[in-house]
Amino acid sequence: MNSKQYTMITGASSGLGKAFAIECASRGMHIILIALPGSNTVSLGQSIALQYGVDVQVFEFDLTDRDALHRHLAHITGHYNVSFLINNAGMGGTSHMAETTVEKIDQIIQLNVRGTVLVTRLLIPHLLKNEKSYIMNISSMAAFTPIAFKTVYPASKAFISSFSLGLKEEFSGTGLSVSVVYPGPMMTNSHTSRRIIGQGFKGKMGLLSATAIARLAMRKTLAGQPTIIPGFMNRVNHLLMSVLPVEWKSRIVSREVKKEIQYA
Template sequence: MSKIASGTALITGASTGIGATYARKLAAAGHDLILVARDAQRLAALASEISAAHGVKAEVLKADLTDRAELAAVEQRLKDDAAISVLVNNAGMAVAGTFLEVDIDKVETMVSLNVVSVLRLAHAAAKAFVARKAGTIINVASVLALAPEMFSGPYSGTKAFVLNLTISLQRELADKGVTVQAVLPGATRTEIWERGGTDINSLPAEMLMEVDEMVEAALTGLELGEAITIPPLPDFAEFEAATAARLKLAPNLSRKDAAARYKAGKKAA
């Protein structure tokens, strides 16, 4: 894992699913761990398992990242602990249902977790890593950042935020010794579905990736130097073409005159 800075990895949402799988794989590569989630019992069991299997130090840091005081404690740990060289910004949640039907308070909690915590932890890590001229930030987004038509707008919007933040950070930190990667999983077999109110068994088997395969692909993408890794995408050139088409818009997105189509047929006053 040459692209990952050596040292301790702090992983959010580490009690299960993608976060727990990152923990196991990074521990196998020799990283000490700080495991962050709300479920202290599950974290403790995972920490014991990992320490026994790989001989690394695995610390539990219980925190609800939607609670500003508990989020601030994790931020402070990132700022103060010089051993931390990797942030896996993975914690997230989904809320099923149409916009008109959904519990808007749950959506606000989702925005707090998927956006605010990712933003603040990335900021804390970036400042600490830049000061040391070394570090790796992995932000877990979703393919729905690219396809809002496929799921609820609020959820895909939170993941679009993570993707845009990551792209901006990559440009800002490129010459400062810090690697930043966005990971865009497709549908992955984790507990997020049930927690969000969706029956995972309702998904077509051919579109559901096992979590171990997803994380292994994400780490391989990091080794390959990918700024954005989309594990299920067969031909990465398709994403590159979409990016090129988006960038082609740039010169025409801000001009002093409105486009001609908005003036066509306009009568003189």
């Protein structure tokens, strides 16, 4: 096995995953990038390796394909010492539940929930071989509130939150530290940018760049902080929303989210 320590990042081809890849490389960390086939991640990995002088390994496969997931992770854990896992891969969307295809709903669940859990379970024995290791799971501010017209996505992110905090407690006293990050709005692509801009001032509250979120999340995860909410306005929003009855905050947030349907 390669004696170097690696950070493995899922959903690494663009957006927050790409920002994590660059942030880790800038810290001198060797990285393993996981992304969908055809996502140009090989080119990204070559560019990062050349710029930062770190080893970059790229694996392109679909995390919802159980056989591919097991096969590739068996190869990775057999050849590379992974000491840091960043579960970033995820997907969502905005639409009426009755108009959302069963296939889309299943894909969100398979990627956000099953994919995250299986990757974590398969990596934990190898993470524990290191004197110090880390898991960073990416949840969302959406995890704190049931949201109409998204429904499955915030539920999946609430799962990630609960799953991460349970792991944190389970592995307390070991060398494995678990953190969960709750990002707010990010302009990661043209679709999300149109959606955020379309919401006006409210949509831009708590807006941070993927680079800023990655930098903060890395610093606090390495410091062992269990829950991370990037951005002052997002922390204020979470505090204010936490005192409202769930029906009220769900109604308030859902009313704003409904405006996103035109951009879906």
